[in-house]
Amino acid sequence: MKKLVSAPALFLWAGAFLIVGLLLAFWWAPVDASAMGFSQKIFYYHAPIAETSLVGFGVAFAAAVMYLRTQDLKWDRLGYVSVRLGLLFAVLVMFTGMIWGKSSWGVWWAWEPRLTTFLLVCFLYAAYFVLRSVVEEEQRRATYAAVFAVIAFIDVPITWFATRLIPEGLHPVVFKAGDTGMEGSMFASFMISMIGMTLLLAALIRHGWQIELLKDRVTDLKSILGG
Amino acid sequence: MSGWGQIGAILRKDLIRELRTRDMLVSMALFALLAMVIFHWAFTVRGDTDLTYFTGGMLWVTFVFAMLLGLNRSFAQEKDEHCLDGLLLCPVDRVTIFLAKTVGNLVFLLIIQAVAVPVFVLFFVEGGFLEGLPAFLAVLLLADLGICALGTLLATISMNTRSRDLLLPILFLPLIVPLLVAATSATTLVLADGAGVREIGGRLLFMLGFDAVFLVVAWGTYDFAIGE
Amino acid sequence: MAAAHYRRDGATPLEIEIEVEGLRKTFGRREVLKGLTFSVPRGGFLSIFGPNGAGKTTTLRVLATLLTAREGSVKVAGHDVREDPMPVRRAVGFISHNAMLYPDLTAQENLRFYADMYGVADREARITELLERLELSARRHDAVRAYSKGMRQRLAIARAILHRPRVLLLDEPHSGLDPRAVDILDGLLTDIREEHTFVMVTHDIAKGLEWGSQLMIVEGGRIVYERAAGVDRDSFSAVYREHVRDGSVL
Numbered sequence: 166m167k168k169l170v171s172a173p174a175l176f177l178w179a180g181a182f183l184i185v186g187l188l189l190a191f192w193w194a195p196v197d198a199s200a201m202g203f204s205q206k207i208f209y210y211h212a213p214i215a216e217t218s219l220v221g222f223g224v225a226f227a228a229a230v231m232y233l234r235t236q237d238l239k240w241d242r243l244g245y246v247s248v249r250l251g252l253l254f255a256v257l258v259m260f261t262g263m264i265w266g267k268s269s270w271g272v273w274w275a276w277e278p279r280l281t282t283f284l285l286v287c288f289l290y291a292a293y294f295v296l297r298s299v300v301e302e303e304q305r306r307a308t309y310a311a312v313f314a315v316i317a318f319i320d321v322p323i324t325w326f327a328t329r330l331i332p333e334g335l336h337p338v339v340f341k342a343g344d345t346g347m348e349g350s351m352f353a354s355f356m357i358s359m360i361g362m363t364l365l366l367a368a369l370i371r372h373g374w375q376i377e378l379l380k381d382r383v384t385d386l387k388s389i390l391g392g
Numbered sequence: 393m394s395g396w397g398q399i400g401a402i403l404r405k406d407l408i409r410e411l412r413t414r415d416m417l418v419s420m421a422l423f424a425l426l427a428m429v430i431f432h433w434a435f436t437v438r439g440d441t442d443l444t445y446f447t448g449g450m451l452w453v454t455f456v457f458a459m460l461l462g463l464n465r466s467f468a469q470e471k472d473e474h475c476l477d478g479l480l481l482c483p484v485d486r487v488t489i490f491l492a493k494t495v496g497n498l499v500f501l502l503i504i505q506a507v508a509v510p511v512f513v514l515f516f517v518e519g520g521f522l523e524g525l526p527a528f529l530a531v532l533l534l535a536d537l538g539i540c541a542l543g544t545l546l547a548t549i550s551m552n553t554r555s556r557d558l559l560l561p562i563l564f565l566p567l568i569v570p571l572l573v574a575a576t577s578a579t580t581l582v583l584a585d586g587a588g589v590r591e592i593g594g595r596l597l598f599m600l601g602f603d604a605v606f607l608v609v610a611w612g613t614y615d616f617a618i619g620e
Numbered sequence: 621m622a623a624a625h626y627r628r629d630g631a632t633p634l635e636i637e638i639e640v641e642g643l644r645k646t647f648g649r650r651e652v653l654k655g656l657t658f659s660v661p662r663g664g665f666l667s668i669f670g671p672n673g674a675g676k677t678t679t680l681r682v683l684a685t686l687l688t689a690r691e692g693s694v695k696v697a698g699h700d701v702r703e704d705p706m707p708v709r710r711a712v713g714f715i716s717h718n719a720m721l722y723p724d725l726t727a728q729e730n731l732r733f734y735a736d737m738y739g740v741a742d743r744e745a746r747i748t749e750l751l752e753r754l755e756l757s758a759r760r761h762d763a764v765r766a767y768s769k770g771m772r773q774r775l776a777i778a779r780a781i782l783h784r785p786r787v788l789l790l791d792e793p794h795s796g797l798d799p800r801a802v803d804i805l806d807g808l809l810t811d812i813r814e815e816h817t818f819v820m821v822t823h824d825i826a827k828g829l830e831w832g833s834q835l836m837i838v839e840g841g842r843i844v845y846e847r848a849a850g851v852d853r854d855s856f857s858a859v860y861r862e863h864v865r866d867g868s869v870l
Contacts, residue, residue: 233616236690238649288566295562299555303648309549312613313563319609320567323602327570330577330595385649401736409724469722478720478779480686482737483709
């Protein structure tokens, strides 16, 4: 069992980066020159959250591969925790994206490729939990969850690519963030937020993983005492 | 016995069974035809509504849902009579079982399409279908392969769970969306805009890539999906 | 071979057909088999007794490659079940209380399917021979759905020995059979007794003693008792009650 030593430190680092990133975004980085204007500030949270969500699913993918290779349930627990956090962040992406969409395009929802991809990602990983809930036997549940986590992660870039196949004109608003290019101060603020968010994910995964492993330990001890 | 012989044996067994009982094919075909009629009423909001731009969507939504019916059946008998154990006892690569089941489902889907597509053309396509036929068939085959490969893999997983056929759509539909997007837009381009193979080349390539990726994924994970 | 068994008379060394060493199997974090070690010589008949959930069927399924154990070594017919499962599958026939037959296919179609899966060279001759032997020839073109339980079980035996396996694994073969079907099954076992090595999991102490040349009691994933055959029913029942907490099943 790993010691909890540096977990709080990880949370502190994450908090520090996120607060500094937020301050820089509002006080240092200039207001966006394009039509988006001040509402573009949400970008400093929205994009890092999106990236973090994908990192979460990436960790779940790696954990799934490790589980299938070793059949060690600790990797299943890591995968479970990572998907849970990835999904949480994916839902946040949808919300921040909708807020941004409302303020800059005037609509809560647009079938924009990235947002659409995240919508599907939410469905995909919601299915992961449904799958887990209908398999009683623990090893089998872990195996299926791992297989599905592998398939789902591979499907994410394919989905993103597919949303670009929809013929132009069928979706009214095309949003391209890279158009204006980013100034140095914007980029720096963005990167600091991004690092902060990634650290937050790492801290949460680590924390959640340890809780799951402790739960297993409790179950084991209970069965020893009870039996 | 070679893997090809075993694929043949499983395929023959499934075909004999299905042709004898016909429970899967009849349901799938009736469902497909009913879906088209319902789509007609659902989308004809005015007397003069032009449904041409909905053709791709109607067709592929119909086939994906019809295939869900078939996929649920394709492992039901193996599971119900414990035949899956009998199959797994045989000296057979698990991937061979996957390939045989995928080909079997593909055959069933093609049989349904052989019935449903002419009716569909009759209902919704106004002239000029034959020029687009090569492009249409290319879309059909590539989309079918992806639907059956991914569907077979996921049906193997869902049949081993408590909720069985309830689970499959939830796993299958979000994963198949990319293929559905490509097939739908390609079909609509062919049927509504008269596009040829060249115009939809990018989409065909995308579908080919999708099929290849998930065949490889299934290859790597099928042991786990069907195992213990 | 170092681990060769010797007959009672000490004359002929027998080759080991099934060799299990330190077999452990976990489902999730629940350990079902906690280190099993035993072996069966060629032509032997091992009867495994034990209460429900003791790990008997799990052991059998590991031998049949239907389950994989990560710890311990299991060799069947000279091949490791984990490293080299294909020759093991060819060498093993499995009879359980589930017939593993497709109800919509006829007896002949079922056997043809399995014969093709195993690559039986003389398919038609072998199928005809087995159907004769199991007295199913008259009904060979009937769908299995229309068969009685006893007939299905006979056909299941045909399915299991179709590919001339060296090892036959029997999982509660007598359970759910009517007396007539039990007689037929026993007659069959007598017929094929010399041709195979057997492992039988059973609740039926009389049958287990009748057939077994080796007896074993498993409880809680461990072997709690083993001996060679040659014990009467009463004293074995006493032994069973002594080793198994819930011995009332006998």
